[in-house]
Amino acid sequence: MSALQELVAMRIRTFIREPEALFWTFGFPILLAIGLGLAFREETEPTPVPVAIEIGTAAEHYLDALSAAPEVEPILLDRAAAEQALRTGEIPLVLAGTGSVLFRYDPARPESRQARLLTDFAIQRAAGGTRPVEIAEDPERLPGGRYIDWLIPGLIGLNLMSTGMWGIGFGIVHMRQKKQLKRLIATPMRRTDFLLAQILARLAFLLFEVPPIILFAWLVFKVEISGSLLALLVVIMVGAFTFAGLGLLASSRARTVEGASGINNLVMLPMFVLSGVFFSASRFPDAMQPIINVLPLTALNDALRAVYNEGLPIGALSGELAILAVWTVLSFGLALKFYRWQ
Amino acid sequence: MTEHRPAGDGVAIRCRGLHKRFGNTIAVDSVDLDVARGECFGLLGSNGAGKTTTIEILEGLQEPDAGEVEILGLRWDRDESELRPRLGIQLQETELPERLTVEETLRLFRSVYPTGPRVDQLVDYVELGEKRSDQVRVLSGGQRQRLSLACALVGDPDILFLDEPTTGLDPQSRRHIWDLCRDFRTRGGTILMSTHFMDEAERLADRLAIMDHGSVLVAGTTRELIASLGGDHVVEFNSTLELGSDELGHLPAVTRVDNAGAHQRLATREPHRTIPALYRLIDRRQGELTALNTHHATLDDVFLSLTGRQLRDD
Numbered sequence: 155m156s157a158l159q160e161l162v163a164m165r166i167r168t169f170i171r172e173p174e175a176l177f178w179t180f181g182f183p184i185l186l187a188i189g190l191g192l193a194f195r196e197e198t199e200p201t202p203v204p205v206a207i208e209i210g211t212a213a214e215h216y217l218d219a220l221s222a223a224p225e226v227e228p229i230l231l232d233r234a235a236a237e238q239a240l241r242t243g244e245i246p247l248v249l250a251g252t253g254s255v256l257f258r259y260d261p262a263r264p265e266s267r268q269a270r271l272l273t274d275f276a277i278q279r280a281a282g283g284t285r286p287v288e289i290a291e292d293p294e295r296l297p298g299g300r301y302i303d304w305l306i307p308g309l310i311g312l313n314l315m316s317t318g319m320w321g322i323g324f325g326i327v328h329m330r331q332k333k334q335l336k337r338l339i340a341t342p343m344r345r346t347d348f349l350l351a352q353i354l355a356r357l358a359f360l361l362f363e364v365p366p367i368i369l370f371a372w373l374v375f376k377v378e379i380s381g382s383l384l385a386l387l388v389v390i391m392v393g394a395f396t397f398a399g400l401g402l403l404a405s406s407r408a409r410t411v412e413g414a415s416g417i418n419n420l421v422m423l424p425m426f427v428l429s430g431v432f433f434s435a436s437r438f439p440d441a442m443q444p445i446i447n448v449l450p451l452t453a454l455n456d457a458l459r460a461v462y463n464e465g466l467p468i469g470a471l472s473g474e475l476a477i478l479a480v481w482t483v484l485s486f487g488l489a490l491k492f493y494r495w496q
Numbered sequence: 497m498t499e500h501r502p503a504g505d506g507v508a509i510r511c512r513g514l515h516k517r518f519g520n521t522i523a524v525d526s527v528d529l530d531v532a533r534g535e536c537f538g539l540l541g542s543n544g545a546g547k548t549t550t551i552e553i554l555e556g557l558q559e560p561d562a563g564e565v566e567i568l569g570l571r572w573d574r575d576e577s578e579l580r581p582r583l584g585i586q587l588q589e590t591e592l593p594e595r596l597t598v599e600e601t602l603r604l605f606r607s608v609y610p611t612g613p614r615v616d617q618l619v620d621y622v623e624l625g626e627k628r629s630d631q632v633r634v635l636s637g638g639q640r641q642r643l644s645l646a647c648a649l650v651g652d653p654d655i656l657f658l659d660e661p662t663t664g665l666d667p668q669s670r671r672h673i674w675d676l677c678r679d680f681r682t683r684g685g686t687i688l689m690s691t692h693f694m695d696e697a698e699r700l701a702d703r704l705a706i707m708d709h710g711s712v713l714v715a716g717t718t719r720e721l722i723a724s725l726g727g728d729h730v731v732e733f734n735s736t737l738e739l740g741s742d743e744l745g746h747l748p749a750v751t752r753v754d755n756a757g758a759h760q761r762l763a764t765r766e767p768h769r770t771i772p773a774l775y776r777l778i779d780r781r782q783g784e785l786t787a788l789n790t791h792h793a794t795l796d797d798v799f800l801s802l803t804g805r806q807l808r809d810d
Contacts, residue, residue: 160607164596171595171631329593337591340557341651342580343608496557 157343161351166358169325179317180362186309188370190302202227203269206236206248213249213256219280225272247273306371307458308431310364311393315425315451317363318397319418322352323405327414336496349490353398360394380465388468389461389475393454396478399485400450406489425451453477507569508533508655508686509554514563516549516710523549524560525710531688531703533654536681538701539690540795542807546710547690548588551659554688555585568654581609584653586644588660594633598624598643601632602650609651622646622676638669645676656680658689662696674700694795694807706799713802721798726751727763730797731770731790734758737783747773754801761800763793 155163169175204227205220207213220228228249231239239245240258247269248258255277259266329335338348371377379386404421408414428442429435429451438446446452457474460466468475509531516524524546531537539547552558554565556572556579565572570579592601602615613621619628622642627635635643641661648656658677662670677687677700691697697704698718705715714721722728727749741753744762749770752763764770767790778785799807 155603155607157607160604164593164600164604167600168593168595333587333589333591334593336557337585337587337647338608340555340583340585340587341605341608342577342610 158347158351158354161343161348162354162358165325165351165355169321169355169359175321175324179321179359180366182313186313186367190305190309203247203265203272204229204245205269205273206231206239206245208233208236208248208250211250211256212253213251216249216255216277216280220273220276223276223280225276226269249273300375302371302375303377303463304459305432306367306375306377307462308455310367310390311429311451311455311458312426312431313363313367314360314390314393314454315397315422317359318356318394319401319404319422321356321359322398322401323408323414323418324411326352326402326405327408327411330408330494330496331410333496339495345493345495346490349402349486349493352402353395353486356394356398357391360390364390377462379462381461381467385461385466385468385471386458389454389457389471392475392478392482393450393458396450396454396482396485399482399489402489403485403492406492407494409494425449428452430455448477450478450481506532508535508567509537509688510566511554512564514550514553514565515561516546516553516558517561522710524553527563527707527710527712529554529705529712529715531686533686534681534684535702536677536687536689536700538697538704539688539707540692540694540697540701540704540799540807541690541707542692542805545707547707548659549710550707551657551688551690555583555657556580581611581651582654584648584651584656586648586656586658586661588663592632592640592644592647595631597629597631598635599628601643602646605647605650612650612652615650618646618650621649623672636669638665638672641665641669641673642676645673649680653685655686655688658687660690660692662691662693670696692807694799698795704795706795706802708803714798718795721795722793725763725793725798725801727765728793729764729767729790730793731762731764731767731774731788733760733762733774733785733789734787735760735778735783735785737778737781739777739781743777744774747777752801754804761797763797763801 169179202225207217207220207228207230209230209232214230217228217230220226229245231248233250236245236248236250236258240248240260243263246259246263246266250256250258257270257273259270261267326335339345368379372379400421401418404417405414408417428438428446429449431451435446435452436443453474457471457478460471460474507530509529511527511529514524514527515522527546527550529537529550539550541547549558553560553563554567556565556567556576567579568582572579596604598619599615602618606612606615606618616628619625622645624639624642624646627639632640632643645658645661648658656677661677662673665673674696677689681687687700689700701718703715703717704721705712706721707713714724716724739760741755744750744753744760747762747764747770749764749766750762751765754761754763762770762774771788771790775785796807799805
């Protein structure tokens with residue numbers, strides 16, 4: 155094999171034989187997807203809100219009416235127990251009162267305010283109350299236009315950034331710290347081969363990092379790729395190259411893993427916030443937009459969403475791809491120039 | 497592995513006036529060295545004497561603040577790409593990826609050299625055949641060191657640089673490394689090694705330079721260095737008296753006196769004449785001899801007489 159192939163093989167071997175690194179790279183996206191799955195699981199029926207009815211009060215009259223209502227779940231408690239449940243937050247609302255019904259709750263708690271409205275609505279409805287203004291409802295969110303559809307491409311972008319930068323940074327700084335880099339440059343090895351090998355090895359890992367997220371999103375949330383798979387693959391590869399290059403540059407001087415962590419965080423944190431992973435970057439002031447738009451993660455997320463959500467072809471992404479290409483060339487070039495080999 | 501041509505124009509390594517400073521510490525101070533082709537040259541000195549910095553400057557891994565280096569008639573600033581493939585280097589610390597196997601490691605190193613032996617030959621040569629599929633992290637210290645030596649030999653080098661090749665190894669592993677070094681020599685290779693083991697220097701090196709505080713104190717063959725003491729024997733003794741160097745220097749056959757506190761050392765050509773005279777001197781002064789020891793002079797005695805310290809103290 156050529157030196158470049160051997161160097162790529164070394165990178166892949168040393169990485170996959172390190173169980174901890176393996177977990178963080180391949181286990182993390184799956185955990186992330188599971189976590190999101192729990193947060194965004196589809197609720198067919200909203201769960202009823204528990205409310206306490208104090209025994210021996212006027213509220214007891216409405217026990218049957220509330221039991222029949224789908225929004226709330228009444229529980230009979232004596233005064234002391236009801237107070238206790240309200241204080242500890244087990245129950246957001248207590249119904250009591252002599253003569254007329256009294257709501258006891260903490261207006262600072264959103265779930266208490268919600269319980270108050272739902273209970274009031276259920277009681278009025280049972281009593282035959284009419285609504286002065288009639289409002290129709292459409293609670294169905296169709297696949298393609300939901301938050302989760304928008305979020306998944308952003309998560310893929312985030313994952314490409316973090317695995318690229320950590321994967322490259324840690325491996326290299328470890329080799330530098332252990333003087334393995336020094337040993338290699340005491341050979342006729344071409345330095346560009348070494349750096350290129352780090353980036354090429356990233357491509358092999360992509361295969362295991364990105365498909366789990368895409369598959370999970372498709373199977374569990376029905377998030378579908380509206381554009382072509384080929385276009386998505388191209389965008390992902392270009393993004394992976396960009397962040398591998400940035401990872402090389404960020405780790406080009408650090409002597410210790412701690413130092414590299416600091417630099418990586420410094421580079422990634424602004425993009426984590428600004429580049430529209432969890433919410434749209436358009437929320438930031440107009441004056442910041444020119445800067446935000448040229449950040450590599452913004453360009454990558456925009457391109458991913460264009461393919462994923464809008465189904466645009468590669469040709470329509472030339473702006474984003476150009477931004478990523480410039481970052482890649484620039485960071486690889488600078489990394490080669492400033493690299494600390496010993 | 498191929499036979500090396502016999503030494504051509506003679507000089508393998510030559511440096512003049514090497515200086516290297518780290519902050520306020522002078523690591524290397526006016527070092528001149530000449531190593532002939534086919535020679536094994538040893539840098540002997542304690543930790544911090546400047547051996548590693550000197551070697552790494554010669555290896556082109558560090559830049560000297562001043563001075564000139566010529567390796568095989570080539571220079572690092574001009575001829576790095578021509579020079580690099582002709583050198584085999586072993587750094588002081590083990591520096592191989594822990595999770596590659598022996599074979600994978602050698603394949604990696606072999607891939608960056610234009611010529612050299614086959615990997616399986618090399619594995620057998622350093623007797624790691626049974627370990628070829630084991631990861632580096634499970635190898636013993638001796639096996640790691642042999643692998644590291646194999647990585648240095650992988651490009652069939654003209655010169656081998658070894659920085660403390662047997663530090664931390666058991667006696668059997670050390671002999672194994674020595675055998676491999678001798679074999680490299682018999683095929684015409686040149687070795688520059690550093691060590692703080694006197695026995696290693698004596699066994700392997702044709703010539704030695706003793707280094708201390710960044711400087712070369714003396715250079716020559718072991719025999720020449722020992723001869724510089726003026727006598728082949730050393731008499732060491734402790735007594736209840738404070739004997740002056742003048743007094744001891746006038747004892748018969750004594751060529752040199754070293755005071756190391758209460759412990760005194762005399763280099764002598766004829767201990768059978770020196771010792772009775774020493775007895776008489778102590779008796780006359782009504783002192784008492786508390787310890788007496790005599791041995792053939794070694795490099796350690798040379799080191800002690802040059803630096804006032806024993807090599808093995810650190």
